[in-house]
Amino acid sequence: MPPKALDYEQLNENVKKVQYAVRGELYLRASELQKEGKKIIFTNVGNPHALGQKPLTFPRQVVALCQAPFLLDDPNVGLIFPADAIAKAKHYLSLTSGGLGAYSDSRGLPGVRKEVAEFIERRDGYPSDPELIFLTDGASKGVMQILNTIIRGAGDGVLVPVPQYPLYSAAISLFGGSLVPYYLEETANWGLDVNNLRQSVAQARSKGITVRAMVIINPGNPTGQCLSEANLREILSFCFHENLVLLGDEVYQQNIYQDERPFISSRKVLLDMGPPISKEVQLVSFHTVSKGYWGECGQRGGYFEMTNIPPKSVEEIYKVASISLSPNVPAQIFMGLMVNPLKPGDISYEQYVRESKGILESLRRRARLMTDGFNSCRNVVCNFTEGAMYSFPQIRLPPRAIEAAKRAGKVPDVFYCLKLLEATGISTVPGSGFGQKEGLFHLRTTILPAEEDMPEIMASFKKFNDEFMEQYED
């Protein structure tokens, strides 16, 4: 028989090139061990509810009522749901064209996009146009759509931070573009040096690559750094002079664990800079309900906002969004609730603030616990998690460990993470899955394990690590 289209050999080469380490070799091995009955701590994915974080009560009450509007007709509904949840449910149902089961506009419900615009205006102090905001099935889908729109072929390059969240390398591979790495400086707290950018662009151009866009992830994944306003100004100036579209991935903007560098949006800095930059630089910013203190990853709610994008291009992006008909409608309601939260005086406000603050303060303590835990280990150094929800320690592997890894046919940090997993059940992602400087090795874990479990997890890690180093050190 002749080869068939879905035979492996016949597949789209771009599909076969794609890598996505967050659910790669370590995750698959951890799943096998779990099936064999081993207790696994899945810290490989930023998936808060999978690690015990409780959903915020109010959003779930509202969406439950929206999913089951017949409850609103029940005379006893007020005995189970607070009046403000009932009111919000009626508000969101009135925005839909037939409830949660009906498609929305392909850009999302206009009423929710308006709430997102109002959120952005309150956050940045500048007007925001709902027509330039598209709701998406998680930020991932928005990122992929914009990269697909930008990349015309292998000659098109996108500047991506290294270490990077592998959605970017995977999407660029899938769409047949070229990833142009710019290295973050670990010794400068994963700071971004514009000279590295210049070198990367010059190198790419020398290979005939047209660099078209630049990605920033702020706060960083896996590195956790928060960009300063000065850094953002440098980046925007760079994009202006090099004629690059800036993709501002800001999904962790609520996850800030220090006071020195609070979150400031790329859009605010862009508009603060004034013309010509504020009028010329094209910016797409991304956000999600998966992160922050919401952690509603499974709902698949996100948005992107476009700044300085010509109307004809916005129409093309709308046209492509239409192919998927509608972003999922329940998630749009979560997004609306996130950007238009309860206000002081609302019945459920106190509970909402108590739950939210509780989660954020605990994440801040866990960021500190994990960083200090790693830094107490032999041959391990770790920058503090300023934001996001990951820790990315550098593991200084002795030469004999690197040789052992090579004999086992494994990349050194994969070798180390596999040994860690087998010994402790802690499932991490090797740094090689995010990119790292030659000869350096890292692992990524989340700061999500329950706070009460953190000391035991870090002690288990330290025991493994120090014994590993003892075994392989000369």
Ligand SMILES: Cc1ncc(COP(=O)(O)O)c(CN[C@@H]2CONC2=O)c1O
């Ligand atoms: C920087 C960044 N951008 C976008 C996304 C996608 O989010 P959505 O859920 O909205 O699509 C993630 C998810 N972070 C992955 C998921 O868990 N661990 C990670 O590194 C992310 O870390």
